[in-house]
Amino acid sequence: MAIRVLFAAGDVGGARALIPIIHLAQQQGLETMVLRHGHLAIEGSPEWRWIASEGDIDALHAALMVARPDVVVFASSVKDPTALAIARLAQRRQIPTVHVLDSWTMYRQRMTTDGLHMFVPTIYTAIDDLAADGAAAEGIPKSILRITGQPALVTASWRTTADQTPIHKSAHKNIDLLFVSEPAAADHGESSQSLQYRGYTEASVLSLLCSALQPLSDGIFVSVLPHPRENASDIENVWNTQKGSLLGTVLRQNALGDKLAQFDGIIGMASVLLYQAWLAGRPVLSIQPELRIAALRQIEHRDGATLVDNSVGAREKIRAWVAGLTPGQMPKPRPELTLHARSAEFILSLARALTEAEPLKADHHDR
Structure with missing residues (x-):
């Protein structure tokens, strides 16, 4: 039986x-x-x-x-x-x-x-x-x-019923970046008044990223991926008001599919997609300024991944990480995949x- x-x-x-x-x-x-x-x-x-x-x-x-x-x-x-x-x-x-x-x-x-x-x-x-x-x-x-x-x-x-529409790729830019958003504010609060506050929200991190990337805007294209539990219009509003001279797009929720390897670098906060990208051999940057929760630091234990956990010098560190990316480089999967x-x-x-x-x-x- x-x-x-x-x-x-x-x-x-x-x-x-x-x-x-x-x-x-x-x-x-x-x-x-x-x-x-x-x-x-x-x-x-x-x-x-x-x-x-x-x-x-x-x-x-x-x-x-x-x-x-x-x-x-x-x-x-x-x-x-x-x-x-x-x-x-x-x-x-x-x-x-x-x-x-x-x-x-x-x-x-x-x-x-x-x-x-x-x-x-x-x-x-x-x-x-x-x-x-x-x-x-x-x-x-x-x-x-x-x-x-x-x-x-x-x-x-x-993805058994995924939207398999191809990810928008830049036609003329050198570096394709993916920003993976997540509902940090909904899960942990928007300020220090919440005992579980991370030290940042998705809006503050995306704003910081946009600010940091302004001097590099001629050489990059940014795709923003909202989390399925997130209000996509909220993160789109942040992008539209903060992007400045950056070129990019806000993807549909659930539109990523198996296309992580299309991007030259993956940026986010504490999403499991960062670890998945690291496993696939892609460069990963976690931006978590003033991070208060130790459990969210796991990505810094991964060889080759970068964590920015302080607002001081954050923009310079972000730009240095992007400058170190090689466009079109073939990823080398990590042995942990086994x-x-x-x-x-x-x-x-x-x-x-x-x-x-x-x-x-x-x-x-x-x-």
């Missing part, structure tokens, strides 16, 4: 981390079900077996009863509690749970977004050693941590193994 697996996610990052695992589960003949919720409902395949989920906790419980899974594989969110809520319901019914981590932030907070005590899944996957150490430092039990990689990082092939290339298979094998283990005691894991 085929193993029954229920997948659930909310935000875009978690959804994209699960999509390769869902495809692999189908290929291996597992009975695969997907909660129709969040970004999975946008980017998932219409051919998947979808389980309705919208509503209160009773609706989620009903969805769980319909799915009757042997194991739940879920991706966490810093805002959306739905996937966590159904994982908690599953654990109370002694169904094992696998949490798939998609980035290097808020390891513990992700397990409390439903307003309850910290959820402890059967397995908590970590992207790499850095993520595992960070999660343990925040109180995630080391006994449940598994370093698995992150399936969406090896390629952008997670871990992520095997990630979907590894995570699915962990989930399968849990269905062969002894039944769980909910009071031990959900605490």
